[in-house]
Amino acid sequence: MPRRQPRAQVLRTAARWPVGVALTAWRYLWRLTPIERWEWSGSAEQDCGPALPESVVDDDVQAAGDGVGPLLHRLYRARIRASSMSPEQLIARISQDLDAMAPSEFASFQKLEGEQGELRVGDEYVVRMPGPWDGPVRVVHVTPTSFRVATLTGHLEAGQIEFRARSRDDALEFTIESWARSGDRLSDLMYTHLRLSKEVQLHMWTSVLERVIALAEGNRHGQLAILTRRVDESAPSSSEESTLVGPSDERSRRGLAALEGRPLNFDPDGEHAHENGWHVDEVIRELPGEPSGQPTPGGSWETARKLMIEYQVADPDMVRATYRRGAPLAGRDMLLQVRFAGVFRFGVGVRIGSDYDDTRTVDGRQARVFGWDYATVEGHFEQGRLYYEVWKWLDTGAVEFRLHAYSRMASSGPIHLRLGYRLFGRSRQLEFYRQAARRVAGLTRTQLELELDASPAQPPTTTSGLRPEYASRSAR
Numbered sequence: 266m267p268r269r270q271p272r273a274q275v276l277r278t279a280a281r282w283p284v285g286v287a288l289t290a291w292r293y294l295w296r297l298t299p300i301e302r303w304e305w306s307g308s309a310e311q312d313c314g315p316a317l318p319e320s321v322v323d324d325d326v327q328a329a330g331d332g333v334g335p336l337l338h339r340l341y342r343a344r345i346r347a348s349s350m351s352p353e354q355l356i357a358r359i360s361q362d363l364d365a366m367a368p369s370e371f372a373s374f375q376k377l378e379g380e381q382g383e384l385r386v387g388d389e390y391v392v393r394m395p396g397p398w399d400g401p402v403r404v405v406h407v408t409p410t411s412f413r414v415a416t417l418t419g420h421l422e423a424g425q426i427e428f429r430a431r432s433r434d435d436a437l438e439f440t441i442e443s444w445a446r447s448g449d450r451l452s453d454l455m456y457t458h459l460r461l462s463k464e465v466q467l468h469m470w471t472s473v474l475e476r477v478i479a480l481a482e483g484n485r486h487g488q489l490a491i492l493t494r495r496v497d498e499s500a501p502s503s504s505e506e507s508t509l510v511g512p513s514d515e516r517s518r519r520g521l522a523a524l525e526g527r528p529l530n531f532d533p534d535g536e537h538a539h540e541n542g543w544h545v546d547e548v549i550r551e552l553p554g555e556p557s558g559q560p561t562p563g564g565s566w567e568t569a570r571k572l573m574i575e576y577q578v579a580d581p582d583m584v585r586a587t588y589r590r591g592a593p594l595a596g597r598d599m600l601l602q603v604r605f606a607g608v609f610r611f612g613v614g615v616r617i618g619s620d621y622d623d624t625r626t627v628d629g630r631q632a633r634v635f636g637w638d639y640a641t642v643e644g645h646f647e648q649g650r651l652y653y654e655v656w657k658w659l660d661t662g663a664v665e666f667r668l669h670a671y672s673r674m675a676s677s678g679p680i681h682l683r684l685g686y687r688l689f690g691r692s693r694q695l696e697f698y699r700q701a702a703r704r705v706a707g708l709t710r711t712q713l714e715l716e717l718d719a720s721p722a723q724p725p726t727t728t729s730g731l732r733p734e735y736a737s738r739s740a741r
Contacts, residue, residue, distance in 0.1 A: 299488040300471065303707055305577045306511065307494030312338035314425055314444025317415060321387055321405045327416045332423030332446030334453035336496040339445075341489070343474040345437040348483030352410045352430035355437065355481050359428065360384035360412065365480060367392075368472035377401070384412055394469065402426070416445065421452045436486050439477050441470055467491060492711060495581070510575075511587040512602055517612070521587050524598040524614040529640050530675055531648035533618075537671040543649070545671045546695070550702035552655070552664040552709050560633055560657050565664045569655040569709045570635045577708060578653060578701045583693075594620045594637055605685070605693070613646065615639040624659075633657045636667075641675070646686045647694075648675045653701075666705040668698055 313336070317328060329336060350358070359366055361382050363374035372394045379388030386407055392400040400421060402414040411429035416422050424445025431438050447453035471489055478485050497512055509518065537543045553565040560566035572578065574594060576586045579601075588599040597617040604610050620637035636654030641647050649672030656665045672694070674686050 298471065298475065298485075300491055301488045301707070301711075302467075302491040303704070303711055304493040304495060304581050305572075305708060306575065306581075307336070307338055307496045309336065309496050312336060312444065312494050312496055314338070315406075315413070315427075317425070318386075318405055321403060321415070325417045326403065327418055327420055327423040327448060329424040329444055329446050332448055333450055334447040336424075336444070336446050338494040338496070339441075339443045340492040341441040341470045341474055342492075343439050343478055343489050344433070344486040345439065345478050345481050345483040346435075346486040348437045348481040350437060350481050350483075352432055352437065355430045355439065355477070356410050356412065356428070358480055359477070360407075363390060366473050366476045368469065368476060372469055372472075379404075389417070390414070394465075416448070419448075421448050422446065423448050437481055437483060439474065439481070441473065490711070492715075508590040509587055510590045512585050513587060517587045517600060517602065520612040520614070521589075521598060521600040524600060524616070524642060527614060527642045527644070529616070530643045530645055530677065531641065533640060533650065537649070543671045543673050544691070544694075546669070546698055548668040548698050548702045550666045550706050552666055552706050553713060554664055555657065555662045557660055557662040559659065565709055565713065566633065566635075566655055566657045568712045569664070569666055569705055572705060572708055572712070573635070573637065573653050573655065578705055579697070580700045580704055583697055583700065598642075599639065605689070611646075614642040614644060616642055618650070631659045633659060641672075643677070644679070646675050646679070646683050646690070647672050649673060655705075666702055666709075668701060670698070 314329060317326065322328075348355075361384075363376075363384075367374050372392055375391050375393060377389045377391055379385060384404060384407060386404050388404040390402050390404075392402065394400070399419065401417040401419055403417055404412060405415045405425070406413040406427075410431060411427060413425055413427040415425050422443075422445040424443060426441065426443040426445070429440050429442070431440075471491065474489055475485075509521070511517070535541075537545070539545055552569055555561045555564045555566060576588070576599065579586065583604055585602045585604070586599045587602070588597055594617055599615050599617070601613050601615060602610055603613060617637055617639045620635075622633075622635045625632050625634050634654055634656050636652055638650055638652040640650045649670060651670040651672070652668065654667040654669070656667060657663070658665075674683060674690065
């Protein structure tokens with residue numbers, strides 16, 4: 266088990282908690298630091314994180330596989346201008362005293378094992394925060410520009426956290442990246458469902474980024490970036506259900522299965538115009554541009570296309586989709602879990618009609634267009650069809666996301682859902698359209714930056730960076 270601190274030191278830390286809680290709540294409510302915050306669906310293959318070195322793994326290590334709930338791959342990033350430090354100097358400064366980057370009124374990094382003033386593989390720390398938030402960790406990887414820790418028994422999370430720095434575009438960039446699940450059912454409830462731990466954690470790590478900017482003696486450049494890729498927990502009862510994407514609890518699986526063969530709840534061949542009682546909406550959002558000509562491999566158009574195919578267009582706080590991975594896009598059934606007021610959740614069904622990828626001529630200009638649409642099925646509180654498209658104008662290289670929809674309240678289906686739509690549906694619908702456009706633009710830009718950020722594998726830690734007992738393990 267992780268070593269314990271002297272009781273007096275623990276009590277001194279606990280004595281700060283009431284004041285720390287009050288100051289933290291106040292600063293959280295009045296935070297003015299601009300933050301770019303995105304969440305989208307990930308995959309177990311891409312977001313499982315680096316392998317734990319065998320030399321430092323024992324029964325105390327709480328790996329991601331030991332946790333519960335969704336796997337969360339998170340990245341917190343700050344860019345720093347006007348700092349005279351190199352990435353190596355910044356990591357060396359932090360490594361001397363991890364507590365220097367902690368928001369002192371809220372959290373404290375206290376060393377339990379290892380020499381003070383240095384950071385070596387096998388060292389152990391505990392992050393003490395207000396309430397029952399203590400987080401014991403062990404250092405598992407060290408390089409001149411990074412270090413990574415694994416969570417230990419008793420931590421609210423199960424997984425790994427990496428801290429690293431690098432130079433990029435005449436700026437110093439500091440990143441915290443984690444791959445983790447909740448440590449137990451209670452933690453999962455507080456993080457995933459009640460969201461209390463989620464906001465506490467976000468405030469803590471953004472505060473750490475601000476402290477690191479101060480340690481680097483520089484200035485924040487642009488917004489802080491908070492990115493999360495979520496891999497939902499699945500408990501499939503068959504090989505077919507193991508291919509589900511998105512929420513895959515029993516209720517979602519039953520809801521998706523029930524959509525098979527269910528008819529649309531409107532006449533797709535009718536007149537869908539304002540004068541016939543339909544809302545007709547269109548949103549156009551500019552995406553990062555490309556050189557003129559056909560879409561650039563891995564560029565903005567292809568990135569947006571992939572986001573659309575994977576249905577990453579919807580804000581997960583508003584809508585989450587469950588569908589079968591590998592099923593053809595055209596004809597795919599999707600169960601949409603609509604969320605309202607952070608409490609109410611309704612499952613409704615849609616069916617993708619067609620997908621297309623063609624070149625169009627508009628006012629003498631050519632555009633490459635990819636898109637697909639879905640229509641509402643019986644039981645939905647809306648009627649209508651929604652089109653998602655990404656355009657690239659071949660003459661200028663401009664790239665756009667386009668959303669076109671026609672809709673109205675359904676004439677059948679659960680009365681409480683139709684009543685809710687009558688009261689709140691239209692404003693919520695327009696908010697969804699605007700957010701979808703902002704989201705595709707933001708995620709496209711973010712994905713392109715992450716591709717640029719891809720760096721070669723970190724060099725392995727040498728035995729000189731290990732505490733002696735771990736160096737001897739590694740040598741066996």
